[in-house]
Amino acid sequence: MRDVPLWREPVPPDGTTMGEPEARGRFGEYGGRYAPESLVEACREVEEAFRQAWADPGFRGALARLLALHAGRPTPLTPAERLSQALGVRLYLKREDLTHTGSHKINNVLGQALLAARMGRRRLIAETGAGQHGVATATAAALLGLEATVFMGERDIERQALNVFRMRMLGAEVVPVTTGSRTLKDATSQAMRHWVGATGDSHYCIGSVVGPDPYPWMVREFQRVIGEEARGQCAAELRTGVPDHVVACVGGGSNAAGTFAGFADTPARLVGVEAQGGAGAARGRLGVLHGCRSLFLQDDEGQITQAHSIAAGLDYPGVGPEHAHLRDLGRARYVTVTDEEAVGAAVRLARTEGIVPALESAHALAWVIRAAGDGELPAGSTVLMTLSGRGDKDVSTLKELL
Incomplete structure (x- = not known):
């Protein structure tokens, strides 16, 4: 795996990041x-x-x-006030869990x-x-x-x-x-x-930003509504107008792609959080699967290896091609958290904010909690996190563990 910078600074002035794909998708x-x-x-x-x-x-x-009429958009931007006070950062949740059907x-x-x-x-x-x-x-x-x-x-x-x-x-x-x-x-x-x-x-109807062209681009454009709404809401809510960090969980990566698309031309730092056992962007190698060339978990013979995550939506051995590109550019950073960290984050959000998140979303929150604790998120930072889904579906899993 080639070394890439943690961040791309400054943001490209031509604003073309996360535009249309180049020739041949x-x-x-x-x-x-x-x-x-x-x-x-x-x-x-x-x-x-x-x-x-x-x-x-x-x-x-x-x-x-x-x-608007069926899915319930726009979804609110909710300040996580008690958790923010405990972490020393200002955390805002983009509430995709409140859409009809319960996710982005x-x-x-x-x-x-x-x-x-x-x-x-x-x-x-x-x-x-x-x-x-x-x-x-x-x-x-x-x-x-x-x-x-x-x-x-x-x-x-x-x-x-x-x-x-x-x-x-x-x-x-x-x-x-x-x-x-x-x-x-x-x-x-x-x-x-x-x-x-x-x-x-x-x-x-592919569900994520994976697969053959035009699916990665098309799905991102349909999910762009998350980032565009959030950017307008942040402009009204934050003194700076743009959060310091924009964070979302990544399996194939559609909620993250939609969120990042609203902030790709801003100074916000983009962070995609993967499951430790399914980290295509963080640890994958170049390969082809499901119709596209991207980063996938592979063995020494180039065979796709099995991913693992307590969150079924992150149990995928790769990442969408645009996320791989954002990683190479340094425009987005991709990190991992463990199953145990995700479960702990889900419990903490439930008990501080009265919100039970999907275990997929809990991965993103787990990184925010860890980064605030070790100083990677400086005190007073503003963080926008997409809460991609609600946790009803994970109650049985959580019940076995808690």
Whole structure:
């Protein structure tokens, strides 16, 4: 792994960071479209449809209306007052846990479901780990009169039973994946294989900033609403207008990409927090998986190795290509926390602020707590942290540990 600076200083003056990908869907040396020929053509169709839709005020207006009336946007910026006092920093939470379905996933899914309907597709295909993307996909399909098929690892089905029930109640077919690690990586692989034979009537609704072009860019643009809202809220709330640090958890990295996009052209320091057992950005090597070139956990023969996290949504052996590019630029820093730190952070937020976070989000909070304690976050710093989801889905896991 090459050495990279912790931060990129100063912010590039041309403001192009986190804009459109370069030719062939690249973010620097990452990204691209590594897929079977049938899916290459399907991806071209998705790209063309997305470009047309994203330039259409009617499409953008319809999405904004759904985000407001169905998803509950804008989400609030909540000062974590008691925890801030204890840590000696000013911590603000961007409350994606308060959206309908309970996580940031609904932002992307509503966009892709509208796009699928515009393309004449009648069915959504999705993968899910923590279940939140599956629930959001099932929700959007029910709302727009589409069918939904969700692939989910058998192990994740066991630990996320509540979300499995929610998906089925919403009318989605949940397909257990019994191969490999039986988690998110294998669910994604199975969903892509299924799409090969269903491109004519189905749209693959990828849940993160991974996969073949245009998905990393398209999903980031649908999630950009998080960062744009937060930037406006920070401008009204903070004396400086911009927080010192912007922090989000990273699995594939969609909530972080959406958050970072709102602050990429500011002096804010961007921090992505990965699970110690799934740290693609922090410890991955260059490889190809699920249609894109990025950083992945690999053995000495270049085979993708199994990731581990107590948070099912972070149980992924790589990171989205734009995050790999941001890491190389030094514009974002990627750090890791342990399962134990994440559980401790979840309990602390619950008992100081009355908020039970998703274990994915608790990873981001765990780093804030650690960095405030060891002085990496100077006293008085302002920190914006995206609370990507609520912790209802993790109650069974937490109950076993506490």
